Amino acid sequence: MARTSFAQATWLVAEREMRTFLTTKGFWIGFIVTIAGLFALTVLPTAFGGDDPKVAVVGSASRVVEGKPLDVREVATVEEATELVRSDDVEAAIVPDGAGVKVVALNDPPSGVISQLVDAPPVELLEPSEVSSAQRSVTVIVFGLVFLMFGMGGAAIAQSTVTEKQTRIVEILVSTVPVRALLAGKILGHVILTLAQVVVLALVAPIALRVAGLSELLAVVVPALGWFVPFLMFGFVLVSSMWAVAGALVSRQEDLGSTMGLVMLAVMGPYFAVQIFFENPAVLAVMSYVPFTAGIAMPVRMFAQQAQAWEALVSLGILAATVAVILLVASRLYTGSLLQTGGRVKLSKAWAPAE
Amino acid sequence: MLTVRGISRSFGDHRVLEDISFDVKPGRMTGFLGANGSGKTTTMRIVLGVLAAHGGTVSWQGTEIGPQHRPDFGYMPEERGLYPKMKVRDQIAWLGRLHGLDRATAEASTDALLADLELGDRAGDRLEELSLGNQQRVQIAAALVHEPDVLVLDEPFSGLDPIAVETVLDVLRKRAANGVPVLFSSHQLAIVERLCDDVVIISKGRIAAKGSRDHLRRSRAGERYEIVVEEDAGWVRDVPGVTLVELDGPRAVFESVPQQVLKAAVDRGEVRSFTPVVPTLDEIFKEVI
Numbered sequence: 001m002a003r004t005s006f007a008q009a010t011w012l013v014a015e016r017e018m019r020t021f022l023t024t025k026g027f028w029i030g031f032i033v034t035i036a037g038l039f040a041l042t043v044l045p046t047a048f049g050g051d052d053p054k055v056a057v058v059g060s061a062s063r064v065v066e067g068k069p070l071d072v073r074e075v076a077t078v079e080e081a082t083e084l085v086r087s088d089d090v091e092a093a094i095v096p097d098g099a100g101v102k103v104v105a106l107n108d109p110p111s112g113v114i115s116q117l118v119d120a121p122p123v124e125l126l127e128p129s130e131v132s133s134a135q136r137s138v139t140v141i142v143f144g145l146v147f148l149m150f151g152m153g154g155a156a157i158a159q160s161t162v163t164e165k166q167t168r169i170v171e172i173l174v175s176t177v178p179v180r181a182l183l184a185g186k187i188l189g190h191v192i193l194t195l196a197q198v199v200v201l202a203l204v205a206p207i208a209l210r211v212a213g214l215s216e217l218l219a220v221v222v223p224a225l226g227w228f229v230p231f232l233m234f235g236f237v238l239v240s241s242m243w244a245v246a247g248a249l250v251s252r253q254e255d256l257g258s259t260m261g262l263v264m265l266a267v268m269g270p271y272f273a274v275q276i277f278f279e280n281p282a283v284l285a286v287m288s289y290v291p292f293t294a295g296i297a298m299p300v301r302m303f304a305q306q307a308q309a310w311e312a313l314v315s316l317g318i319l320a321a322t323v324a325v326i327l328l329v330a331s332r333l334y335t336g337s338l339l340q341t342g343g344r345v346k347l348s349k350a351w352a353p354a355e
Numbered sequence: 356m357l358t359v360r361g362i363s364r365s366f367g368d369h370r371v372l373e374d375i376s377f378d379v380k381p382g383r384m385t386g387f388l389g390a391n392g393s394g395k396t397t398t399m400r401i402v403l404g405v406l407a408a409h410g411g412t413v414s415w416q417g418t419e420i421g422p423q424h425r426p427d428f429g430y431m432p433e434e435r436g437l438y439p440k441m442k443v444r445d446q447i448a449w450l451g452r453l454h455g456l457d458r459a460t461a462e463a464s465t466d467a468l469l470a471d472l473e474l475g476d477r478a479g480d481r482l483e484e485l486s487l488g489n490q491q492r493v494q495i496a497a498a499l500v501h502e503p504d505v506l507v508l509d510e511p512f513s514g515l516d517p518i519a520v521e522t523v524l525d526v527l528r529k530r531a532a533n534g535v536p537v538l539f540s541s542h543q544l545a546i547v548e549r550l551c552d553d554v555v556i557i558s559k560g561r562i563a564a565k566g567s568r569d570h571l572r573r574s575r576a577g578e579r580y581e582i583v584v585e586e587d588a589g590w591v592r593d594v595p596g597v598t599l600v601e602l603d604g605p606r607a608v609f610e611s612v613p614q615q616v617l618k619a620a621v622d623r624g625e626v627r628s629f630t631p632v633v634p635t636l637d638e639i640f641k642e643v644i
Contacts, residue, residue, distance in 0.1 A: 004426060004455045012453050020441065167436025172497065175403040175425050176453050339405060 006184075009177035013185020018193055021156060031197060034149060038201065039208045041142060053112045056081040056093040061101045065094060068116045078104075139303045140278045140296070143228055144271050146201065147296050150194050150236055151267035154243040155260065157186050161247030161338075162256055170338055179335045187240045194236050198229055224303035227312055234319045235295030239267055241323075241330035248337040249345045258344055266292055274300065281306060289315050291322040356380055357402070357505050357536050362411035364397055370560060371397050375411070377555045377565050379505070379536040384527065386551030386568075387540040388636075390644055394560045395540040396433045399509050402538070403430045415505065426454045429503030431511055435494050437482050444469065444478035447496050454501035461500065468496045471526050488519055495523055499530065506530060508539040512546050524550055548636040558644035572633045575642070578610045583627040584620055594619055608632060 004012070021027055054071040058081050065072050073090060075081050081093035085106055092113045093104040103114060164170040173182055202225050209218050246259040270293035277283040278300060287297035288307065298315045301307040337350035357379040364372040372394045379385045389395045400406040402413050404425050413420045437446055444465055451461030469475050472492045477485055482493060491514050498508060506527070512520050528550075531537050541547050547554070554571055556564040564571060579600065582588065588607040592599040594616050601608040605627070609616060613629075620626045634642070 004453060009453065012449065016441075016449055019445075020438070163438065167439065168432050168434040169436045169438060171400070171403070171405050171432040172430055172450065173453070175405055175428065175430050176450075177426075178422065 004177060006178060006181050009181035010185040010188060013177075013182055014189035014192065017160060017186055017189030020160070021189070021193055030149075030153075031200075034146075034197075035201065035204055037145075038142070038205060039211070041138065053092070053110065053116075054090040055113055056084045056090045058093065058095045060096045061094045064101050064117055070113065070116055136278070136300070136304050139224065140274060140300050142205075143296050143299055143303075144275055146198070146228075147232060147235065148267065148271045150197070150232065151239050151271075152264070153194065154190060154236065154240040154263075154267075157190055157240050157243040158247030158256060158260060158263070159253070160186060161244055161334075162250060162253050165248070165251050165338065166253060174339065179338055180331050182338075183241070183244055183331050183334045186244055187237060190240055191233060191237060195229075195233060198232060202229065224299055227302045228299035230316060231295045231299055231312075231319065234316065234323050235292075237323050238291065238319070238326055239263060241327050242266060245330050245333045245337070245350075248334045249347070249350060251340075251344075255344055269293075270296060289318060291319045294319050356416065357538065358412075358414045358417075359398070359402065360412050360414070362398065362401055362408050362413065364394075364401060364406070364409050372401075372408075372560045375557070375560075375562055377562060379538045380553065381536050382531055382534045383552040384531050384537045384539065384550055385553040385555060386547035387538055387555050387557065388542070388544065388547060388640055389540070389557035391542070393557045393644070395557060396509055398557070399430075399433075399507050399538070399540065402507055403428060405432075426501070427504040429498040429501070429506045429508075431494055431498040431508040433509040435491065437490075437493060437497055439483040440481055442479055442481055443474065443485070443493055446482060447493065447500050450497050451500040454503075456501055464500050464502065465496070468499055468526075471522075471529075472496055473522055488515055491515055492519065492523065495526065499526065504535065506535055506537040506539075508537070510541060511539050512541055512543060520546065544635075544637045544640055554636065556640060556643055563643035564639065568636070571639060572636070573631075575639050576631045576633045578613075579608060579632040580610075580613045580616070580630065581606065581608045581632050582616060582620055582629050583607075584623070585625045585627065590619070590623065591616060 052069045052071045054073065055065065056073050056075050057065055058075055058078055062072070062074060073084070075084065078093075078095045081090075081095055082104055084090045085093050085104055088106070091105065092110040094101050094113075094117070095104060096102075101117075103110065103117070105113075164173065205225065206218055206222065242263045243260075246263050247256065249259045250256055270287075273287060273293055274284070274296045277287065278297075284297055284301060284306070287293035288301050288311070290297075294315045298307065298312050302309075302312055333347065333350045336352065337345040340349070359378070360376045362372055362375040363370070375394070375398055377385075387395055387398070397406065401408045402420075404420065404422065415424050418424075441449075444462075447465040447468065448458070448461045451464055452458060456464065466475075466478070469478050472495060474489060474492055474496070477489060482490060485493065491511075495508075495511060498506065508527075511523060511527070515523060527537055527539075539551075548568070551568055554565065554568050555562065566574070582591065583606045586605060588602060588605050591597060591602070591607040591609055594612060596612040597616060598610040599607060600610060613631075617626070617629055620629070
C-alpha cells in the first residue's frame with residue numbers, strides 16, 4: 001500500500017482541523033463580530049466626536065466667543081447659565097467677570113473650551129510625528145485585540161487535542177501516523193485559518209478607515225500592518241504549540257481548565273503589558289524584543305515610527321528562534337503525554353523518555 | 356503471520372504481562388480471551404505500538420514490527436471513539452487517506468464498507484447522532500477502510516445486538532477468507548466459541564492456554580465419556596475400573612475404561628449415544644484462569 005509521507009499526514013491533519021473549525025458556528029460568529037468591531041472602532045469616534053463643544057454665554061461675554069468653533073447658547077443671567085452647566089446641557093458657561101470673562105464648569109476645567117478662548121503661542125515641532133497619540137492608542141488597542149483574539153483562538157487546538165484523547169481516536173491516529181505529524185498538522189491548520197482571517201481583516205481595515213474619513217492614516221497603517229502580520233503569525237505558532245501541550249496533558253474536556261491557565265497568561269499577559277506601558281518608550285522598546293510581547297509591541301513601535309526596520313527584523317529573528325525551541329519542547333511534551341490517560345499528566349512525566 | 360514472542364510489560368512495580376507468546380495465522384480468526392484486567396488490552400496496544408513492551412518482540416512476516424508496518428494494520432481500540440462531530444462518511448474516508456489511500460479509493464472503500472455494515476443511509480450523519488450500536492459499526496469500518504493486512508480488534512462485538520453481530524461477523528469473515536489474520540478479544544465466550552478458529556487464553560498476564568479451538572477442546576476432554584442407553588444406566592458403576600461421575604436415568608458420565616463400558620452396554624441392549632465429553636470454551640476458560 002502507498003505510504004502516507006510525513007508531509008501528507010501533516011496536511012491531512014491540517015485539512016481536517018480546518019474543515020472542522022470552518023463548520024462550527026462559533027467561528028463564524030466570532031469572525032463577523034470582529035469585523036463589525038473593527039468598523040465600530042474606526043468609524044464611531046469620528047461620527048460622535050466631531051461636534052463643537054456647547055457653551056452658555058451671558059451678556060458681554062458673548063464677544064469672546066465670536067467666530068470660534070463653539071456651539072453657543074446665549075442666556076440672560078449667570079444663574080441660568082450655571083443651571084445649564086449643572087444639568088449637563090452645556091460643557092461650560094462663559095460669564096462676565098469684572099473687565100474680562102470667567103469660565104464656569106462642573107468638575108474639570110473644560111480644556112476644549114479654554115483652548116478656544118486663549119491665543120495659543122505658535123508651536124514649532126522639530127520632529128513632527130505623523131501619528132497622533134490618539135491614533136497610536138487606537139492602534140495599540142486594535143493590534144492588541146487582534147492578537148488576543150487569535151491567541152485565545154488557539155484554544156481550539158487544545159480542545160481538538162483533548163477530544164482526540166477523550167474519544168481515544170488518538171490510539172488509531174498514533175498507530176497510523178507519527179505523533180509529530182499530528183502536532184504539526186494541528187498547528188499548520190490553525191495557522192492557515194488565522195492567516196486567512198488576518199488577510200480578510202487587513203483587507204477590511206483600509207475600507208473601514210476610508211469610510212471613517214481617515215485616509216491619511218491609511219498611509220501609516222498599511223506598512224505597520226505589513227509588520228504586524230509576520231509578528232502575529234510567529235506569535236501564533238508560539239502560543240499554538242503551548243495550547244497543543246495544554247490539551248495533551250489532560251484526558252477530559254472538563255480538566256482542560258487546569259492546564260490552560262499558563263497559556264492564557266502567555267496570551268493575555270503581553271496584551272495587558274502593552275496596553276499599560278505603551279506610552280513609555282523605554283519599556284515598549286524592551287517589550288518589542290521579548291518574544292511574547294514582541295507580537296504587539298514591535299508593530300506598535302513601527303506604527304509610531306519609534307523603531308527602524310532592522311530592529312523589527314532582529315526582533316522577528318528572536319521570535320522565530322524562540323518558536324523553534326518551543327516547538328521542539330512542545331513536540332516532546334506532546335508525544336510524552338498524548339497516550340497517557342487518567343487525570344492530568346505531570347510535565348516531568350510528559351518530558352521523561354518513553355518507557 | 357503475526358508473531359508475538361516473550362512480551363512483558365510493567366506499570367510501575369506491577370507486572371501486567373509476563374512472557375506472552377502466540378501466533379495469529381493468516382486467514383484465521385484468533386480469539387483472545389481473558390478476564391477483566393488480565394492483560395488483553397495491554398497486549399493489543401503493544402502489538403499496535405501504542406504502548407512499548409518491556410521485553411519481547413512482535414513480528415509481521417518475520418520482520419520486527421515498526422512504524423512502517425503499522426499503517427497496514429487495522430486497529431479497533433478498547434475504548435471506542437472517533438470524532439463525534441464529524442460526518443460518518445467523511446470520517447471513515449479521512450482515516451482511509453491517513454492510512455495512505457488516495458481520495459477516490461478511500462471514498463469508494465468507505466461506501467462499500469458502509470453498505471456492507473448496513474450503514475449506507477447514515478453516511479451523511481454526524482457520528483454523535485448514531486446509536487451506540489451503530490457507532491460501534493462505524494468503528495469497525497474505521498479499522499477496515501484501508502484494507503489492512505492484519506486486524507487487531509479489542510472487543511469488536513461488545514455492545515452489538517445479535518443481528519449486528521452477524522453483520523459484523525460476515526464482514527470480518529470476508530477479510531479472514533482473503534488471508535488476513537484477525538486477532539480479536541472478547542469476554543463473550545459463546546461468540547468466541549462459535550466464530551474463532553484459534554484461541555489464546557490469558558490469565559493474570561500469562562498465557563493460560565492456546566491453540567486451535569477444536570484441538571484445545573479435545574485435548575482438554577480427558578478421559579471423560581458420556582453414554583446414553585435405552586433404560587437406566589445405573590449398571591455402569593459396576594463395570595470394573597470405572598469411575599461414575601454423573602448418573603441421570605439412561606445417561607451416565609464416567610471416567611476410564613471406555614471400551615469395557617461400551618461393550619457392556621452393547622451386551623445389555625441399544626446404545627443411543629457414546630461420546631467423549633468435550634468441554635465448552637466456557638469450561639476450559641474457567642478451568643485455566
